[in-house]
Amino acid sequence: MYPSDLKYDKEHEWVRLEGDIAIIGISHFAQNQLGEVVYVDLPSEGDSVNAGEAFGEIESVKSVSELYSPADGEIVKVNASLSDAPEVVNEDPYGEGWMIQVKLADPSQIDGLLSAEEYEAFVSEEA
Amino acid sequence: MRHIPVTCEQREAMLRAVGCDAIGDLFTDVPVEVRLERPLDVPGGLGEMELVSHLRGLADANDPASGMVSFAGAGCYDHYVPSIVDHVLRRPEFFTAYTPYQPEVSQGTLQAIYEYQSMICALTGMDVANASMYDGATALAEAAMMACRVTRRRRVVCAGTVHPEWQRTLLTYAEAGTFDVTFVGCEANGTVAMDDGGALAAALGDGDVAAFLVSSPNVLGNLEDLTGAAARAHDAGALLVAAANPLLLGVLEAPGAAGADIVVGEGQPLGIPMSFGGPAFGFFACREAHMRHMPGRLVGRTVDLDGNTAFVLTLSTREQHIRREKATSNICSNQALCALAAATYLCAVGREGLASTARACVAKAHYLRDRLLATGRFSAPWDAPFAHEFTLAYTGDVSAMRESLLERGFLAGVPLALTGSLDATGIDPGLAGSLVVFAVTEKRTRVEMDTFAQEVSSL
Numbered sequence: 001m002y003p004s005d006l007k008y009d010k011e012h013e014w015v016r017l018e019g020d021i022a023i024i025g026i027s028h029f030a031q032n033q034l035g036e037v038v039y040v041d042l043p044s045e046g047d048s049v050n051a052g053e054a055f056g057e058i059e060s061v062k063s064v065s066e067l068y069s070p071a072d073g074e075i076v077k078v079n080a081s082l083s084d085a086p087e088v089v090n091e092d093p094y095g096e097g098w099m100i101q102v103k104l105a106d107p108s109q110i111d112g113l114l115s116a117e118e119y120e121a122f123v124s125e126e127a
Numbered sequence: 128m129r130h131i132p133v134t135c136e137q138r139e140a141m142l143r144a145v146g147c148d149a150i151g152d153l154f155t156d157v158p159v160e161v162r163l164e165r166p167l168d169v170p171g172g173l174g175e176m177e178l179v180s181h182l183r184g185l186a187d188a189n190d191p192a193s194g195m196v197s198f199a200g201a202g203c204y205d206h207y208v209p210s211i212v213d214h215v216l217r218r219p220e221f222f223t224a225y226t227p228y229q230p231e232v233s234q235g236t237l238q239a240i241y242e243y244q245s246m247i248c249a250l251t252g253m254d255v256a257n258a259s260m261y262d263g264a265t266a267l268a269e270a271a272m273m274a275c276r277v278t279r280r281r282r283v284v285c286a287g288t289v290h291p292e293w294q295r296t297l298l299t300y301a302e303a304g305t306f307d308v309t310f311v312g313c314e315a316n317g318t319v320a321m322d323d324g325g326a327l328a329a330a331l332g333d334g335d336v337a338a339f340l341v342s343s344p345n346v347l348g349n350l351e352d353l354t355g356a357a358a359r360a361h362d363a364g365a366l367l368v369a370a371a372n373p374l375l376l377g378v379l380e381a382p383g384a385a386g387a388d389i390v391v392g393e394g395q396p397l398g399i400p401m402s403f404g405g406p407a408f409g410f411f412a413c414r415e416a417h418m419r420h421m422p423g424r425l426v427g428r429t430v431d432l433d434g435n436t437a438f439v440l441t442l443s444t445r446e447q448h449i450r451r452e453k454a455t456s457n458i459c460s461n462q463a464l465c466a467l468a469a470a471t472y473l474c475a476v477g478r479e480g481l482a483s484t485a486r487a488c489v490a491k492a493h494y495l496r497d498r499l500l501a502t503g504r505f506s507a508p509w510d511a512p513f514a515h516e517f518t519l520a521y522t523g524d525v526s527a528m529r530e531s532l533l534e535r536g537f538l539a540g541v542p543l544a545l546t547g548s549l550d551a552t553g554i555d556p557g558l559a560g561s562l563v564v565f566a567v568t569e570k571r572t573r574v575e576m577d578t579f580a581q582e583v584s585s586l
Contacts, residue, residue: 041419057453059444064444064450064453
C-alpha cells in the first residue's frame with residue numbers, strides 16, 4: 001500500500017524522484033479516506049510551488065481538501081487526464097493518478113520527507 | 128419561532144472580540160449621507176382597521192406606472208404579467224419555504240429551480256445557470272470576481288455604457304479590494320468601439336485583464352457588438368461578461384453564440400411587476416469549463432437509489448456553508464420566488480410567445496422613435512441599432528416636458544442623467560442633460576403612442 005521507492009509527507013502526498021523532477025500524488029491512505037474523488041483542481045504548467053503551501057484542491061463526494069506541495073520548485077507537467085477521469089486517483093494513486101511534476105529547486109529537500117515505513121507508522125497512528 | 132436576544136454583556140464581549148468600541152463602528156462602510164442620524168420616527172400602535180386605512184392612504188398617494196401610459200424603462204420595465212404567475216407564486220409550498228437544503232422534502236422547489244436554470248441556459252446560450260442572484264447589478268459584480276478567479280488576474284474593464292447604477296455596484300465590490308476597474312466610454316454613435324485597434328482593444332492593453340464587462344442593449348438602448356467584444360477580450364486572454372435583457376433574448380442572438388463566457392442580467396422583465404424598483408432577481412450563467420468558479424446555488428438532476436429522477440443542490444463545495452474561507456462568493460442564497468415567477472412566465476408565454484412579445488416591443492419602440500422625431504421636439508443623437516429602448520435629445524427643458532406630460536397621464540421616459548453618474552459613459556456632457564431614454568413594451572398601443580406624440584407636438 002505504501003511503495004518503498006516513494007517518499008511521503010504528513011499531508012499524505014507522495015513523491016517519486018526522477019533526477020531533479022519530483023512526481024507528486026496522494027497516498028492510498030488519503031484516497032481511501034476521501035472516498036470517491038469527483039474533481040481535482042490543479043495549477044498550470046510554469047506555476048511555482050513552495051513546500052507546505054497548497055498547489056491545488058481535491059474534491060470527493062464527502063469533502064474538499066487542499067493539496068500541499070512537499071517541496072519548492074516549478075511545475076513542468078500537470079496530469080490533465082484527471083479532469084475527465086478523477087476516479088483514477090482512487091484506482092491507481094501511485095501510477096495514473098499522479099498530479100503534478102515539479103522541477104525541484106533543491107532535490108535534497110526530498111531527503112527530509114518520510115520513508116514508506118515512517119509514513120505507514122504515521123498513518124496507523126492517525127487511523 | 129422563539130427569538131433569544133443577546134444580553135448587554137454578551138454584546139459588549141462580541142464588540143471587544145472584533146475590536147470595536149460601539150455598534151456604530153460596524154456601519155462605517157455605509158456612506159454618511161444615507162445613515163439615519165436620529166431615532167426612528169415611528170408612531171404608536173394602531174388597531175387593524177386604522178392601520179389598513181393608514182396604509183391605504185399611503186398607497187393612494189402614489190401614482191403607479193400601472194395607472195399611466197409608461198415609456199419609462201432604464202432597467203425596470205412595464206411588461207404584462209400573466210395572471211398565472213401570481214397564482215403559482217402564491218402557493219404556500221413556494222411562498223413560505225426557505226432555502227431547500229433537504230431534498231427529501233423539497234422536490235417541488237428544487238425542480239422549479241432546475242427548470243428555471245434550464246430556461247436561462249436556453250435563453251443565454253450557456254451550459255450552466257445558477258439558481259439566481261439578488262439582481263442584475265450584483266450578478267455583474269459577481270461575474271467580475273469569477274473572471275478574476277478563472278484567469279488569476281485582478282483587473283476588469285467595464286463598458287461605460289453599462290447602467291450607471293450597475294457601475295456603482297461594481298465599484299462597491301472593487302472598493303473592498305477584490306479587483307480594479309477601468310471603464311471604456313462610447314463613441315459618438317452611442318456604442319463602444321469593439322474593432323481591432325479601437326477603444327476596447329486599447330483598454331484591454333497588456334494581458335492583465337480578467338474580463339470585459341458589457342451590456343447589450345446598453346443603458347442608452349443601443350445594441351453593442353458582442354462578437355467584436357468577444358474577439359477583443361479573447362485576444363487579451365480575458366473573459367467576455369455580457370449583460371442581457373432576458374425578454375429580448377426571445378429575438379436577439381444568444382450572447383453565448385456571440386462568444387460570451389458569462390452571461391448575467393436583471394430578471395425583472397420576465398413576469399415581475401415594477402414594484403418601485405424591486406425586488407426582482409439577477410440571472411447568472413456560464414460555460415461548463417468555468418462552473419466550479421461560479422457563485423450561488425445550483426440545482427442538479429440525478430437519480431435516487433431506486434432510479435427515480437430526483438433534484439438536489441449540487442457543486443455545493445463552491446458555497447460558504449461548506450467552505451467559508453474558500454467559497455466563490457459570500458452569496459449563498461438566491462431569489463427563489465422571483466426566479467420562480469420568471470420560470471412561470473416563460474412557461475406561460477412559451478418559446479414563440481416570448482419571441483412575439485419581444486418583437487412587439489422592438490417594433491413599437493421603432494414606431495415611437497419615428498413619431499417623436501417627426502414632432503421636431505426631439506433629435507437623434509446617434510443612429511445605432513436598438514431594440515425596445517432608445518435615447519433622444521430634447522430640444523427644450525427636459526424636466527418641464529416630463530412634468531407637463533405627467534399631468535396628462537404619460538411617463539415620458541427617463542432622463543439619462545437620472546440613471547446616475549455619466550462620467551464613464553463617454554457621452555459629451557453638453558449633450559447629456561438633454562438626453563431622455565424611452566422604453567416601449569408590448570403593453571403600449573398605437574393609439575397611446577400617437578396620442579403621446581400629439582401631446583409632445585403641442586408642448
